[in-house]
Amino acid sequence: MGAGRFAPSPSGELHVGNLRTAVLAWLFARSTRRSFLLRIEDLDRARAGAEDAQLRDLAAVGLDWDGAVERQTDRLDGFHDAVSTLRSRGLLYECYCTRRDIAEAPSAPHAAPGAYPGTCRNLSDAERAGRRAGRPAALRLRSGVGSFTVTDVLHGEYTGVVDDFVAVRNDGVPAYNLAVVVDDALQGIDQVVRGDDLLSSAPRQAYLATLLGTGVPQYAHVPLVLNREGRRLAKRDGSVTLAALERDGIAPARVRQLLLRSLGLPEASLAAALAAFDPARMPREPWIYSPLTAADAGCDD
Numbered sequence: 307m308g309a310g311r312f313a314p315s316p317s318g319e320l321h322v323g324n325l326r327t328a329v330l331a332w333l334f335a336r337s338t339r340r341s342f343l344l345r346i347e348d349l350d351r352a353r354a355g356a357e358d359a360q361l362r363d364l365a366a367v368g369l370d371w372d373g374a375v376e377r378q379t380d381r382l383d384g385f386h387d388a389v390s391t392l393r394s395r396g397l398l399y400e401c402y403c404t405r406r407d408i409a410e411a412p413s414a415p416h417a418a419p420g421a422y423p424g425t426c427r428n429l430s431d432a433e434r435a436g437r438r439a440g441r442p443a444a445l446r447l448r449s450g451v452g453s454f455t456v457t458d459v460l461h462g463e464y465t466g467v468v469d470d471f472v473a474v475r476n477d478g479v480p481a482y483n484l485a486v487v488v489d490d491a492l493q494g495i496d497q498v499v500r501g502d503d504l505l506s507s508a509p510r511q512a513y514l515a516t517l518l519g520t521g522v523p524q525y526a527h528v529p530l531v532l533n534r535e536g537r538r539l540a541k542r543d544g545s546v547t548l549a550a551l552e553r554d555g556i557a558p559a560r561v562r563q564l565l566l567r568s569l570g571l572p573e574a575s576l577a578a579a580l581a582a583f584d585p586a587r588m589p590r591e592p593w594i595y596s597p598l599t600a601a602d603a604g605c606d607d
Protein backbone atom coordinates (compact mmCIF):
# COMPACT_ATOMS: atom_id res chain seq x y z
CA MET A 307 0.00 0.00 0.00
CA GLY A 308 1.08 3.58 -0.52
CA ALA A 309 1.60 6.48 1.78
CA GLY A 310 0.10 9.81 2.72
CA ARG A 311 1.98 12.66 4.28
CA PHE A 312 2.08 15.95 6.10
CA ALA A 313 4.82 18.30 4.94
CA PRO A 314 5.22 21.51 6.95
CA SER A 315 7.77 24.24 6.32
CA PRO A 316 9.81 24.78 9.49
CA SER A 317 9.23 28.53 9.41
CA GLY A 318 7.55 28.82 12.79
CA GLU A 319 5.00 27.19 15.05
CA LEU A 320 2.05 25.31 13.58
CA HIS A 321 -1.32 27.00 14.15
CA VAL A 322 -4.67 25.31 14.55
CA GLY A 323 -5.27 25.52 10.79
CA ASN A 324 -2.05 23.60 10.10
CA LEU A 325 -2.93 21.11 12.83
CA ARG A 326 -6.41 20.54 11.38
CA THR A 327 -4.89 19.80 7.98
CA ALA A 328 -2.41 17.42 9.65
CA VAL A 329 -5.26 15.61 11.41
CA LEU A 330 -7.08 15.30 8.08
CA ALA A 331 -3.98 14.00 6.31
CA TRP A 332 -3.61 11.42 9.08
CA LEU A 333 -7.29 10.43 8.82
CA PHE A 334 -7.13 10.08 5.03
CA ALA A 335 -3.96 7.97 5.21
CA ARG A 336 -4.98 5.75 8.10
CA SER A 337 -8.54 5.22 6.80
CA THR A 338 -7.13 3.93 3.51
CA ARG A 339 -4.48 1.76 5.22
CA ARG A 340 -1.65 3.88 3.95
CA SER A 341 1.49 4.77 5.85
CA PHE A 342 1.60 8.30 7.18
CA LEU A 343 4.91 10.09 6.64
CA LEU A 344 6.27 13.42 7.78
CA ARG A 345 8.46 15.57 5.62
CA ILE A 346 10.07 18.83 6.64
CA GLU A 347 10.09 21.23 3.70
CA ASP A 348 13.25 23.05 4.65
CA LEU A 349 14.60 24.15 1.27
CA ASP A 350 14.09 27.68 2.49
CA ARG A 351 12.53 29.44 5.44
CA ALA A 352 13.94 27.04 8.02
CA ARG A 353 13.95 28.63 11.45
CA ALA A 354 16.06 27.20 14.24
CA GLY A 355 14.00 25.07 16.62
CA ALA A 356 10.83 25.20 14.51
CA GLU A 357 11.06 21.58 13.34
CA ASP A 358 11.32 20.22 16.89
CA ALA A 359 8.41 22.38 18.02
CA GLN A 360 6.26 21.22 15.10
CA LEU A 361 6.95 17.53 15.76
CA ARG A 362 6.14 18.06 19.44
CA ASP A 363 2.84 19.71 18.55
CA LEU A 364 1.83 16.95 16.12
CA ALA A 365 2.54 14.34 18.79
CA ALA A 366 0.73 16.43 21.42
CA VAL A 367 -2.53 16.29 19.47
CA GLY A 368 -2.05 12.52 19.25
CA LEU A 369 -0.80 12.00 15.70
CA ASP A 370 1.68 9.24 15.02
CA TRP A 371 3.73 8.69 11.89
CA ASP A 372 5.75 5.95 10.26
CA GLY A 373 9.50 5.82 9.83
CA ALA A 374 11.96 8.62 10.26
CA VAL A 375 11.04 12.22 9.56
CA GLU A 376 12.57 13.22 6.23
CA ARG A 377 14.02 16.56 5.25
CA GLN A 378 14.26 18.07 1.79
CA THR A 379 17.82 19.19 2.41
CA ASP A 380 18.79 15.52 2.84
CA ARG A 381 18.00 14.74 -0.78
CA LEU A 382 19.39 17.49 -2.93
CA ASP A 383 20.71 14.67 -5.17
CA GLY A 384 17.14 13.65 -5.94
CA PHE A 385 16.24 17.15 -7.12
CA HIS A 386 19.46 17.32 -9.11
CA ASP A 387 18.64 14.01 -10.85
CA ALA A 388 15.17 15.22 -11.81
CA VAL A 389 16.60 18.45 -13.20
CA SER A 390 19.18 16.49 -15.21
CA THR A 391 16.49 14.22 -16.60
CA LEU A 392 14.30 17.14 -17.67
CA ARG A 393 17.24 19.06 -19.07
CA SER A 394 18.51 16.11 -21.10
CA ARG A 395 15.08 15.85 -22.70
CA GLY A 396 15.06 19.53 -23.63
CA LEU A 397 12.28 20.26 -21.18
CA LEU A 398 13.97 23.11 -19.32
CA TYR A 399 15.08 26.51 -20.51
CA GLU A 400 16.73 29.47 -18.87
CA CYS A 401 14.60 32.46 -17.95
CA TYR A 402 16.03 35.84 -16.99
CA CYS A 403 12.76 37.67 -16.38
CA THR A 404 12.05 39.67 -13.27
CA ARG A 405 8.55 39.69 -11.83
CA ARG A 406 8.15 43.10 -13.38
CA ASP A 407 9.25 41.88 -16.83
CA ILE A 408 6.56 39.23 -16.65
CA ALA A 409 3.87 41.63 -15.46
CA GLU A 410 4.68 44.08 -18.25
CA ALA A 411 5.12 41.58 -21.08
CA PRO A 412 2.32 41.40 -23.61
CA SER A 413 0.58 38.10 -22.99
CA ALA A 414 0.11 35.65 -25.82
CA PRO A 415 -3.37 35.40 -27.32
CA HIS A 416 -5.52 32.87 -25.46
CA ALA A 417 -2.99 32.75 -22.60
CA ALA A 418 -4.40 32.29 -19.12
CA PRO A 419 -4.15 35.33 -16.85
CA GLY A 420 -0.93 35.23 -14.87
CA ALA A 421 0.63 32.56 -17.08
CA TYR A 422 4.28 33.06 -18.02
CA PRO A 423 4.22 34.87 -21.38
CA GLY A 424 7.04 32.80 -22.88
CA THR A 425 9.52 35.67 -23.17
CA CYS A 426 12.62 33.46 -22.84
CA ARG A 427 11.25 30.30 -24.46
CA ASN A 428 12.85 30.68 -27.87
CA LEU A 429 15.92 32.85 -27.40
CA SER A 430 18.97 32.26 -29.57
CA ASP A 431 22.24 31.18 -27.99
CA ALA A 432 23.59 34.68 -28.49
CA GLU A 433 20.57 36.23 -26.80
CA ARG A 434 20.92 33.84 -23.89
CA ALA A 435 24.57 34.65 -23.44
CA GLY A 436 23.71 38.35 -23.34
CA ARG A 437 20.89 37.94 -20.81
CA ARG A 438 22.90 35.58 -18.64
CA ALA A 439 25.47 38.31 -18.10
CA GLY A 440 22.80 40.53 -16.59
CA ARG A 441 20.96 38.22 -14.27
CA PRO A 442 21.21 34.63 -13.00
CA ALA A 443 18.76 32.37 -14.79
CA ALA A 444 15.85 30.46 -13.37
CA LEU A 445 14.93 27.24 -15.19
CA ARG A 446 11.43 26.95 -16.57
CA LEU A 447 9.63 23.86 -17.77
CA ARG A 448 8.95 23.80 -21.51
CA SER A 449 5.35 22.79 -21.02
CA GLY A 450 3.62 20.94 -23.84
CA VAL A 451 0.10 21.70 -22.61
CA GLY A 452 -1.91 24.74 -21.58
CA SER A 453 -3.89 23.00 -18.90
CA PHE A 454 -4.14 19.66 -17.13
CA THR A 455 -6.92 17.88 -15.27
CA VAL A 456 -6.56 16.19 -11.90
CA THR A 457 -9.09 14.27 -9.88
CA ASP A 458 -9.57 15.34 -6.30
CA VAL A 459 -11.44 13.35 -3.67
CA LEU A 460 -13.27 16.48 -2.49
CA HIS A 461 -13.34 18.65 -5.63
CA GLY A 462 -13.85 16.03 -8.35
CA GLU A 463 -12.31 16.80 -11.74
CA TYR A 464 -10.30 19.99 -11.59
CA THR A 465 -8.67 21.56 -14.63
CA GLY A 466 -6.03 24.22 -14.10
CA VAL A 467 -3.44 26.22 -16.01
CA VAL A 468 -0.09 24.65 -16.79
CA ASP A 469 2.26 27.30 -18.09
CA ASP A 470 6.05 27.25 -18.40
CA PHE A 471 6.42 27.36 -14.63
CA VAL A 472 9.70 27.75 -12.76
CA ALA A 473 11.36 24.42 -11.85
CA VAL A 474 14.58 25.83 -10.40
CA ARG A 475 14.74 29.34 -8.95
CA ASN A 476 17.46 31.71 -10.01
CA ASP A 477 19.27 31.12 -6.70
CA GLY A 478 19.59 27.43 -7.67
CA VAL A 479 16.98 26.18 -5.19
CA PRO A 480 14.37 23.76 -6.59
CA ALA A 481 11.03 25.57 -6.88
CA TYR A 482 8.06 24.28 -4.92
CA ASN A 483 6.35 22.59 -7.86
CA LEU A 484 9.43 20.55 -8.71
CA ALA A 485 10.40 19.82 -5.11
CA VAL A 486 6.99 18.52 -4.12
CA VAL A 487 6.79 16.14 -7.07
CA VAL A 488 10.29 14.76 -6.51
CA ASP A 489 9.80 14.50 -2.75
CA ASP A 490 6.52 12.66 -3.08
CA ALA A 491 8.01 10.26 -5.63
CA LEU A 492 11.09 9.53 -3.51
CA GLN A 493 8.94 8.86 -0.44
CA GLY A 494 6.47 6.62 -2.30
CA ILE A 495 3.64 9.06 -1.54
CA ASP A 496 0.49 8.29 -3.51
CA GLN A 497 -1.97 10.42 -1.54
CA VAL A 498 -1.60 14.18 -1.12
CA VAL A 499 -3.84 15.87 1.44
CA ARG A 500 -3.27 19.60 1.94
CA GLY A 501 -5.01 22.98 2.10
CA ASP A 502 -7.24 23.88 -0.81
CA ASP A 503 -5.20 27.03 -1.46
CA LEU A 504 -2.86 24.60 -3.27
CA LEU A 505 -5.52 23.09 -5.53
CA SER A 506 -4.63 25.44 -8.38
CA SER A 507 -1.03 24.18 -8.39
CA ALA A 508 -2.01 20.49 -8.51
CA PRO A 509 -2.39 20.42 -12.33
CA ARG A 510 1.19 21.72 -12.77
CA GLN A 511 2.51 19.13 -10.36
CA ALA A 512 0.50 16.27 -11.83
CA TYR A 513 1.68 17.22 -15.32
CA LEU A 514 5.29 17.29 -14.13
CA ALA A 515 4.84 13.92 -12.41
CA THR A 516 3.57 12.56 -15.72
CA LEU A 517 6.66 13.88 -17.54
CA LEU A 518 8.93 12.32 -14.90
CA GLY A 519 6.93 9.08 -14.97
CA THR A 520 6.49 9.09 -11.21
CA GLY A 521 2.73 8.64 -11.09
CA VAL A 522 0.07 11.14 -10.10
CA PRO A 523 -1.03 10.82 -6.47
CA GLN A 524 -4.58 10.83 -5.20
CA TYR A 525 -5.39 14.42 -4.20
CA ALA A 526 -7.62 15.73 -1.42
CA HIS A 527 -7.50 19.51 -1.02
CA VAL A 528 -9.17 20.26 2.27
CA PRO A 529 -10.91 23.47 3.42
CA LEU A 530 -8.75 26.05 5.11
CA VAL A 531 -9.27 27.56 8.51
CA LEU A 532 -10.19 31.24 8.33
CA ASN A 533 -10.40 34.00 10.89
CA ARG A 534 -13.62 35.87 11.59
CA GLU A 535 -12.87 38.32 8.80
CA GLY A 536 -12.76 35.42 6.36
CA ARG A 537 -9.01 35.60 5.88
CA ARG A 538 -6.57 32.76 6.22
CA LEU A 539 -5.75 32.15 9.86
CA ALA A 540 -2.44 33.69 10.94
CA LYS A 541 -0.42 34.23 14.07
CA ARG A 542 -1.87 37.72 14.52
CA ASP A 543 -5.30 36.19 15.13
CA GLY A 544 -4.50 35.70 18.81
CA SER A 545 -3.88 32.37 20.51
CA VAL A 546 -3.67 30.03 17.52
CA THR A 547 -0.71 27.82 18.43
CA LEU A 548 -0.69 24.97 20.94
CA ALA A 549 1.83 26.81 23.10
CA ALA A 550 -0.30 29.97 23.22
CA LEU A 551 -3.48 28.00 23.86
CA GLU A 552 -1.80 26.09 26.65
CA ARG A 553 -0.84 29.40 28.26
CA ASP A 554 -4.55 30.26 28.09
CA GLY A 555 -5.35 27.04 29.93
CA ILE A 556 -6.42 25.00 26.90
CA ALA A 557 -4.61 21.67 26.77
CA PRO A 558 -3.59 19.99 23.48
CA ALA A 559 -6.10 17.18 24.08
CA ARG A 560 -8.82 19.83 24.23
CA VAL A 561 -7.60 21.40 20.99
CA ARG A 562 -7.79 17.98 19.35
CA GLN A 563 -11.40 17.64 20.51
CA LEU A 564 -12.27 21.01 19.02
CA LEU A 565 -10.58 20.11 15.73
CA LEU A 566 -12.48 16.82 15.53
CA ARG A 567 -15.72 18.61 16.40
CA SER A 568 -15.09 21.07 13.55
CA LEU A 569 -14.91 18.04 11.24
CA GLY A 570 -18.16 16.59 12.54
CA LEU A 571 -16.29 13.63 14.04
CA PRO A 572 -16.46 11.95 17.46
CA GLU A 573 -14.27 13.83 19.91
CA ALA A 574 -13.50 10.99 22.32
CA SER A 575 -10.26 9.93 20.61
CA LEU A 576 -8.48 9.91 17.28
CA ALA A 577 -9.29 6.20 17.03
CA ALA A 578 -13.01 6.93 17.37
CA ALA A 579 -12.71 9.73 14.80
CA LEU A 580 -10.86 7.40 12.44
CA ALA A 581 -13.57 4.77 12.71
CA ALA A 582 -16.19 7.36 11.78
CA PHE A 583 -14.21 9.25 9.13
CA ASP A 584 -15.81 9.43 5.69
CA PRO A 585 -14.44 11.99 3.20
CA ALA A 586 -17.83 12.16 1.49
CA ARG A 587 -19.36 13.52 4.69
CA MET A 588 -16.70 15.96 5.85
CA PRO A 589 -17.51 19.69 5.84
CA ARG A 590 -16.59 21.37 2.54
CA GLU A 591 -16.69 24.95 3.81
CA PRO A 592 -13.79 26.70 5.53
CA TRP A 593 -13.81 26.46 9.31
CA ILE A 594 -14.16 29.92 10.86
CA TYR A 595 -11.99 29.97 13.91
CA SER A 596 -12.85 32.18 16.87
CA PRO A 597 -10.10 32.60 19.42
CA LEU A 598 -10.63 30.06 22.17
CA THR A 599 -11.16 31.32 25.67
CA ALA A 600 -10.96 29.80 29.11
CA ALA A 601 -14.58 28.73 28.68
CA ASP A 602 -13.47 26.43 25.85
CA ALA A 603 -11.12 24.66 28.25
CA GLY A 604 -14.16 23.14 29.94
CA CYS A 605 -14.11 19.44 30.65
CA ASP A 606 -17.01 17.64 29.09
CA ASP A 607 -14.92 14.50 28.92
Ligand SMILES: [Zn+2]
Nearest residue numbers: 401402403426
Ligand atom coordinates in the same frame (compact mmCIF):
# COMPACT_ATOMS: atom_id res chain seq x y z
ZN1 LIG B 1 11.91 34.82 -18.98
